[in-house]
Amino acid sequence: MPQALNINHLAKSYGSVRALDDVTFSVAPGEIFGFVGSNGAGKSTTMRIVLGVLAADSGDVRLGDAPIDFDGRKRIGYMPEERGLYPKMKVGDQLAYLARLHGLSKSEAADATEKWTRRLGIHGRLGDQVNDLSLGNQQRVQLAAALVHDPDLLVLDEPFSGLDPVAVDVMSEVLTDKAAQGIPVIFSSHQLDLVERLCDRVGVISGGVMKALGTVDDLRARDGLRLEVRGPRSETRWADGLPGVTDVEYRDASAVLHIDHGTDDQQILTAAMAAGPVHRFATTAPSLTELFRELV
Structure with missing residues (x-):
């Protein structure tokens, strides 16, 4: 029966370079977990430790409550970033x-x-x-090599790299189906739109450190909401000092306000209308791509 993948306080160094620093997260049965970060952030190192290809300096990896041994690794479906196939x-x-x-x-x-x-x-x-x-x-x-033995855990490093849109759809469907069967799925990807669409939770790693961890909605809402207002001219700086507004980006005939949760948007609307006609007034949360840029 599939069990959760538990990654506990992993640390790994190469000489003076700290590749992983106290990396901790879990992937529950039936969950799709997106592991994102820039090149060299520590994603592949973490996955290789899960597979036993690399040894951690400290910390451990468990399936359920038990450390992953040789027999446990035979039940993992692994897809490396560099193709591990026999070419001839x-x-x-x-x-x-x-x-x-x-x-x-x-x-x-x-x-x-x-x-x-x-x-x-x-x-x-x-x-x-x-x-x-x-x-x-x-x-x-x-x-197919990662799936052919009907694994209890899928660990996929950049599985969507080089795929055309039809193949991306097929791959996405396979991962969703395996998760629906209770299989924990973890994959890394630079295609953050796919991560945002497919994943139940996301971990963002940078410089070997987990910078953020949670559902896509939680991560997008972590720094409050954004309010886009079009109409009033930027030179009036009409939003400066309004309660609950933490930052304002003025752009010609629009402004993007960063606001705390619970801020009275009607008070903001009143101030905007006092400065000129309002053609758009809408709250949004940053995309995962925008959040990634801010974190990394």
Whole structure:
């Protein structure tokens, strides 16, 4: 039965470089967790420690309450950022071989290879060598390799990289389906629109430190709301000093106000109308992309 992935106080250094500094988070059964950060932020290092490819200097990784041992790692579906496939091996043979390494019988491996190559749209390439495929189809094969043994946990490093929009939809559907089956799913991505759309929770890491952790809505609302007002001329600076307004960005005939939760927006509207006609008055929260820029 799938259990939560618990990452507890991971630290990792390479000489004087602190790659991870007290990184702690969890991924619950049935949850899709987005792990985002700039290149070199610590995402891949964390995932490699989960897989046992790297050893942490301190901290641990657990499935449920138990440390992940060799048998536990056989139940993980891992998709590395750098493709971990044999380039001169045929797709079908490779997937069946990897399934056998995870403990499936020959017939089970063949059935699983059939299932996932059809699901991911690469069944017609079973007899092709991996290095004869496009980068997008190689990525589909890599995902099939992560799924072919029916894992209890999915750890995917940049799974959407190089995929066309149709393949992105297929990949998204697969991850959503696996989560619906109770599988914890963690993936890293620079495509923050996908993270925002797919993920139940998000962790933002920078310089090896977790900068933010929570649901997309919680993260977007963490620094209050923004209020866009169009109409009054910026030179009037009509919003300066209004209660609950923490910052104002004046732009020609509009202004973006950063406001605290619970601020009386009608008082703001009254002040705006006193300064000129109001053509737009709407509250918004920053997108995940904007939040990422602020944090990183």
